[in-house]
Amino acid sequence: MDILEKTMNRKTIYSGKVITLDVETVLLPNNKVASREIVRHPGAVAILPIDDQGNIYFVKQFRKAIEHELLEIPAGKLEKGEEPSQCALRELQEEIGFTSNKLTFITQIYTSPGFADEKIYIFKAENLVKSELVKDEDEFINIYRYRPDEAFNMIKNGKIRDAKTIAALLLGFKL
Amino acid sequence: MDILEKTMNRKTIYSGKVITLDVETVLLPNNKVASREIVRHPGAVAILPIDDQGNIYFVKQFRKAIEHELLEIPAGKLEKGEEPSQCALRELQEEIGFTSNKLTFITQIYTSPGFADEKIYIFKAENLVKSELVKDEDEFINIYRYRPDEAFNMIKNGKIRDAKTIAALLLGFKL
Numbered sequence: 001m002d003i004l005e006k007t008m009n010r011k012t013i014y015s016g017k018v019i020t021l022d023v024e025t026v027l028l029p030n031n032k033v034a035s036r037e038i039v040r041h042p043g044a045v046a047i048l049p050i051d052d053q054g055n056i057y058f059v060k061q062f063r064k065a066i067e068h069e070l071l072e073i074p075a076g077k078l079e080k081g082e083e084p085s086q087c088a089l090r091e092l093q094e095e096i097g098f099t100s101n102k103l104t105f106i107t108q109i110y111t112s113p114g115f116a117d118e119k120i121y122i123f124k125a126e127n128l129v130k131s132e133l134v135k136d137e138d139e140f141i142n143i144y145r146y147r148p149d150e151a152f153n154m155i156k157n158g159k160i161r162d163a164k165t166i167a168a169l170l171l172g173f174k175l
Numbered sequence: 176m177d178i179l180e181k182t183m184n185r186k187t188i189y190s191g192k193v194i195t196l197d198v199e200t201v202l203l204p205n206n207k208v209a210s211r212e213i214v215r216h217p218g219a220v221a222i223l224p225i226d227d228q229g230n231i232y233f234v235k236q237f238r239k240a241i242e243h244e245l246l247e248i249p250a251g252k253l254e255k256g257e258e259p260s261q262c263a264l265r266e267l268q269e270e271i272g273f274t275s276n277k278l279t280f281i282t283q284i285y286t287s288p289g290f291a292d293e294k295i296y297i298f299k300a301e302n303l304v305k306s307e308l309v310k311d312e313d314e315f316i317n318i319y320r321y322r323p324d325e326a327f328n329m330i331k332n333g334k335i336r337d338a339k340t341i342a343a344l345l346l347g348f349k350l
Contacts, residue, residue, distance in 0.1 A: 004237035004244070004315060013189045014196055016212045019290055021189055021196050026239060029315055036239040037191045039214055041290065062179035063288040064201060064211040069179075070288050077289075107330075111286045111338045113238040113245050114252075115194055115216065118287055120338075140179060140204055155282075156350045163286045163295075163338040170345035175331045 004029050005036070018042070018077065019116075041118040045088045046075040046164045048106070048172045049096060049125040056151055057096050057128075058144045058165075071144065071154070072162040073169075075120070084121035092125055096143050097133030100125035106171045111163055122168045148173050179204050180211070193217070193252065194291075216293040220263045221250040223281070223343045224271060224300040231326055232271050232303075233319040233340075246319065246329070247337045248344075250295070259296035267300055271318050272308030275300035281346045286338055297343045323348050 005026040013021040020040040028034055049057040056073070063070045076091035078084065085103055092098050106122045135141075146154070151169055154160040160169075180201040189196040195215040203209055224232040231248070238245045251266035253259065260278055267273055281297045310316075321329070326344055329335040335344075 005239050014198075014212075016198065017210060019212050019214070021214075023189075023191065024239065028313055030312070032313060034313060035192060037189075037194050038240045039194070039196075039290070041287075044289070063285075064180050064199065065213045065290060065292045066285055066288050066294075070285065072288075075289075107333050107336065109336050109338045109341065110238075110241055110245065112216075112291060112293055113241050113247075113337060114219075114250075115214070115240060115293075116287060116291065117240045118290075119241075137205070138203055138207060138209060152350055155346065158282050161282065161284050162288060163284045163342050166284065166345060167338050167341040170341060170349065171330065174345065174349045175327055 005034070008033065037115055039116040039118075041116055042080075043078045043119045043121070044075055045078065045084050045091060045121045045123060046073050046168055047088050047092050047123045047125050048073050048168045049092060049098060049100070049128060050172070051128050051145070055145045055147055057098070058146060059095050060142045060144060061140060070162055071160055071165070073165045075164060085123065088121070088123045088125065093131055094134055094136060095141055097131060098125075098128045099131045101127035101129060106168065109164065109167050120164050122164065122171065124172050180209070183208065212290055214291040216291055217255075218253045218294045218296070219250055220253065220259050220266060220296045220298060221248050221339045221343055222263045222267050222298050222300050223248050223347045224267060224273060224275070224303055225347070226303050226320070230320045230322055232273070233321060234270050235317045235319060236315060245337055246335055246340070248340045250339060260298065263296070263298045263300065268306055269309055269311060270316055272306060273300075273303040274306045276302035276304060281343065284339065284342050295339050297339065297346065299347050
């Protein structure tokens with residue numbers, strides 16, 4: 001596959017705790033020059049935890065970027081050098097207090113390819129086993145459990161609006 | 176709904192063509208202080224264009240953030256003061272050269288609520304009418320058309336990996 005926008009210059013504007021912002025000058029296929037603002041993200045995992053009765057675990061937390069709470073499946077950023085499957089089990093324990101004896105990789109998605117490189121690895125977690133809830137003391141998360149039909153109704157009526165959650169539910173139940 | 180993280184201080188690090196980067200100091204519910212990196216985005220629309228035979232139009236374009244091409248449904252950023260439905264019809268014309276006599280709002284999703292406020296309004300566009308293809312001369316887009324079963328196979332085998340596209344296909348065909 002041809003690279004269609006060659007980087008002529010890259011300037012790192014900000015390098016923070018979670019993201020880095022680069023502004024790149026690129027050469028377009030018509031030989032014109034353009035500017036691209038790119039947010040670099042470490043990548044993340046999202047987990048669709050399904051219990052033995054077929055219910056799905058969700059978490060609700062306040063998201064500062066959008067200034068309200070959001071219902072999502074458990075998810076979290078990859079730590080440096082961490083394997084996605086390892087990260088999935090860690091987040092499962094930290095957010096809902098379970099481990100899984102059947103973790104299956106489903107797919108990998110891009111959330112905002114127009115301005116960010118964030119890639120999310122989606123897993124299905126079954127054969128859930130209650131473990132210690134090792135909470136991050138600065139995370140404030142509520143846990144919910146819904147049947148698949150309830151979850152799909154919440155997508156339909158706009159109560160679930162998180163892209164990764166919608167994608168995971170499609171891939172886990174409708175394909 | 177309670178606001179759980181109060182902004183104590185906001186610093187705008189960068190204000191660019193597409194995004195703005197703010198770093199906020201927030202007060203957590205446990206009275207600790209934390210830092211939040213927030214990318215502000217104007218918002219966008221994504222359109223699921225369906226022709227009279229039930230085929231879906233897609234576009235493929237190079238995405239600099241991920242350094243490769245991506246198959247997506249037509250989409251684009253909201254211009255200042257632009258209504259989402261107006262933006263949907265504009266992008267439909269600019270990207271695939273059609274207008275729609277039946278544009279239906281489906282839902283609104285958040286793509287990366289952990290670090291960005293991007294909100295995408297998803298529309299279904301039917302009764303498509305060929306119009307002039309008013310291309311942006313700096314956009315390099317190829318148009319594809321697939322049946323729904325082909326599209327869902329491509330989600331399953333990882334050929335479609337764009338979150339908004341997966342969400343729109345679920346909402347348009349599986350709910």
